[in-house]
Amino acid sequence: MFKHKILNVIVAAGLLVMIGTAKATAANTHFAKFNALPGSVTAGSLPESSPFTFSSLNFSQIRIADRASQLNLGEPNSGGWDMITANETGVDAGRYLFIPFETSEAGVQRIDLKTGLVKTLVRPGTQGFTKGDASRWTPWGSYLTAEESWEKGSAKGRLFELINPTTAAGSADSRFVHRSIVPRVAHEGLAFDKENNLYFVDEFNGGSIYKYVSASPAATTGNEYFSNGRTFVLQINGGDNADTAGSFIWIPITDATGGPIDGISVMNADGTIDGRETAKVVKGTGYQRPEDIEIKTLANGDEMLFVATTATHEVYSINLASNEAKLFVNRSTLDKSTGAPVGTSLANPDNLAIDAVGNIYIVEDQPAGMADIWFARDANNDGVADSVARWASLSTIGAEATGLYFDKFDANIAYVNVQHPDSLVDSTIMISAIPEPYLASTMPESNPVSPMPESNLISAMPISMALSVMLAGVGLMGLVAGRRLKQNP
Numbered sequence: 465m466f467k468h469k470i471l472n473v474i475v476a477a478g479l480l481v482m483i484g485t486a487k488a489t490a491a492n493t494h495f496a497k498f499n500a501l502p503g504s505v506t507a508g509s510l511p512e513s514s515p516f517t518f519s520s521l522n523f524s525q526i527r528i529a530d531r532a533s534q535l536n537l538g539e540p541n542s543g544g545w546d547m548i549t550a551n552e553t554g555v556d557a558g559r560y561l562f563i564p565f566e567t568s569e570a571g572v573q574r575i576d577l578k579t580g581l582v583k584t585l586v587r588p589g590t591q592g593f594t595k596g597d598a599s600r601w602t603p604w605g606s607y608l609t610a611e612e613s614w615e616k617g618s619a620k621g622r623l624f625e626l627i628n629p630t631t632a633a634g635s636a637d638s639r640f641v642h643r644s645i646v647p648r649v650a651h652e653g654l655a656f657d658k659e660n661n662l663y664f665v666d667e668f669n670g671g672s673i674y675k676y677v678s679a680s681p682a683a684t685t686g687n688e689y690f691s692n693g694r695t696f697v698l699q700i701n702g703g704d705n706a707d708t709a710g711s712f713i714w715i716p717i718t719d720a721t722g723g724p725i726d727g728i729s730v731m732n733a734d735g736t737i738d739g740r741e742t743a744k745v746v747k748g749t750g751y752q753r754p755e756d757i758e759i760k761t762l763a764n765g766d767e768m769l770f771v772a773t774t775a776t777h778e779v780y781s782i783n784l785a786s787n788e789a790k791l792f793v794n795r796s797t798l799d800k801s802t803g804a805p806v807g808t809s810l811a812n813p814d815n816l817a818i819d820a821v822g823n824i825y826i827v828e829d830q831p832a833g834m835a836d837i838w839f840a841r842d843a844n845n846d847g848v849a850d851s852v853a854r855w856a857s858l859s860t861i862g863a864e865a866t867g868l869y870f871d872k873f874d875a876n877i878a879y880v881n882v883q884h885p886d887s888l889v890d891s892t893i894m895i896s897a898i899p900e901p902y903l904a905s906t907m908p909e910s911n912p913v914s915p916m917p918e919s920n921l922i923s924a925m926p927i928s929m930a931l932s933v934m935l936a937g938v939g940l941m942g943l944v945a946g947r948r949l950k951q952n953p
Contacts, residue, residue: 508860709789717739
């Protein structure tokens with residue numbers, strides 16, 4: 465874990481206060497302290513720089529990156545900012561955020577939380593990369609993303625590894641590698657368990673849930689991890705079924721080296737394996753557009769895999785120790801604010817996130833005025849939620865919230881993207897669960913974070929903006945110092 469410096473220029477403190485606070489190990493979170501919103505925010509009622517209504521007045525938001533600023537700086541950026549992860553291990557752990565572009569010509573960008581610099585690491589369209597969706601840090605210190613685009617005979621549906629995500633200066637020296645041992649599917653969520661098995665899904669009506677088991681789970685490089693391994697598909701209650709809970713097993717769809725199994729594996733023309741068609745051969749259980757996945761560790765050490773299925777408005781919990789799958793949330797789950805079933809208020813669950821104490825958050829794929837983030841309460845961790853509560857609501861016209869990610873080193877910081885707005889200005893929003901004045905009111909509509917040297921920041925701003933930020937900076941400097949003292953005794 466690295467320690468951020470306190471910037472010497474007051475205006476820079478005003479711009480980067482949330483980014484510039486020191487990281488703290490996760491101990492407790494204030495994100496779970498809120499009063500449920502009774503309904504969604506009105507579409508278009510909030511500025512795009514502060515686009516969320518929250519369920520607590522203590523929550524604050526600040527835009528730390530936006531597409532318009534990147535284009536103005538000459539950075540190639542096709543928009544469609546999707547899932548978020550950070551460099552969770554290694555040197556400067558927690559310093560960077562990584563985001564893929566879910567566009568026809570996809571790429572990957574990195575946000576430096578220390579300097580504010582945002583760089584495109586994978587130029588849109590590199591190696592024909594399309595519909596970048598998945599975003600996951602690896603146990604050996606690299607970055608994975610994948611394509612949410614697959615149909616029989618396609619050349620897509622690929623998993624990619626960015627080998628040098630923290631050290632690459634930009635797209636010219638980044639190393640972006642297709643890991644062909646993983647069968648082709650329409651990727652969305654990725655997750656590693658404690659044994660370093662990699663879980664993934666096929667985002668498709670009838671799509672399955674998969675597990676890749678490397679022959680070298682303790683690998684220190686992607687070349688080693690992906691050199692040999694077997695992929696399995698989830699089968700519940702004997703398989704040949706859909707949208708099912710119950711006892712499960714994992715059925716192999718490749719051999720131990722990742723190669724085909726005669727009479728089972730369905731091959732693509734390029735010699736890779738079609739994960740979707742092969743799952744059908746072995747009667748893998750299908751779900752209706754399984755999208756994001758997350759793994760939660762229970763108090764007894766067991767791990768539970770959560771899967772959002774968008775088309776059926778459900779979330780499933782899969783206990784990887786007891787081999788039992790349950791329906792975690794659906795429209796019959798109680799709405800905390802009404803005491804009645806949530807019904808159609810919950811629609812198209814897409815992304816999932818887990819906070820520092822293990823609470824599950826469900827992000828909807830809905831238009832503005834309906835695009836909500838829900839908090840799911842499961843007090844006894846049995847894999848069935850007791851209730852859901854509307855935690856946040858997005859106002860931006862044409863957009864959906866994506867990639868909610870809770871900081872692994874500060875339990876009261878989270879990040880979320882605002883994707884494909886009508887303005888075409890995708891944004892990354894930082895959320896704080898601790899009351900922090902000045903944030904929402906002082907930040908300009910365009911991205912305040914600049915890669916320019918600190919001494920040049922003030923001269924580049926309009927006078928009114930500079931004055932506002934300077935005045936805010938006086939209070940924010942005290943705020944930074946206070947948080948540093950509390951987090952670093």
